[in-house]
Amino acid sequence: MLRDGLTAEQARSMLAAQAARAARLAVADDVIANESGTEVLAPQVESLHRRYLQMAGTLSGSADRPD
Numbered sequence: 001m002l003r004d005g006l007t008a009e010q011a012r013s014m015l016a017a018q019a020a021r022a023a024r025l026a027v028a029d030d031v032i033a034n035e036s037g038t039e040v041l042a043p044q045v046e047s048l049h050r051r052y053l054q055m056a057g058t059l060s061g062s063a064d065r066p067d
Helices: 008-017 021-027 038-056
Strands: none
Touching: none
16 A cells, blocks of 8 residues: 555555456456466466467567567
8 A cells, every 4th residue: 555655445445346356257358377386377378478479460470579
């Protein structure tokens, strides 16, 4: 709260206004389970990263490099 300059009441209000986890999961296109170590997390991230690059049509080239 100190970082953002919020009062405890403001922080509670913001948290109460957020959608429930089930609602967020129901509309999510992709979900990365971050409940284990990096050895489980890294392959999930890599798989989604490749998928997004493929969808963007940049799998054969670098997404960071201008054309």
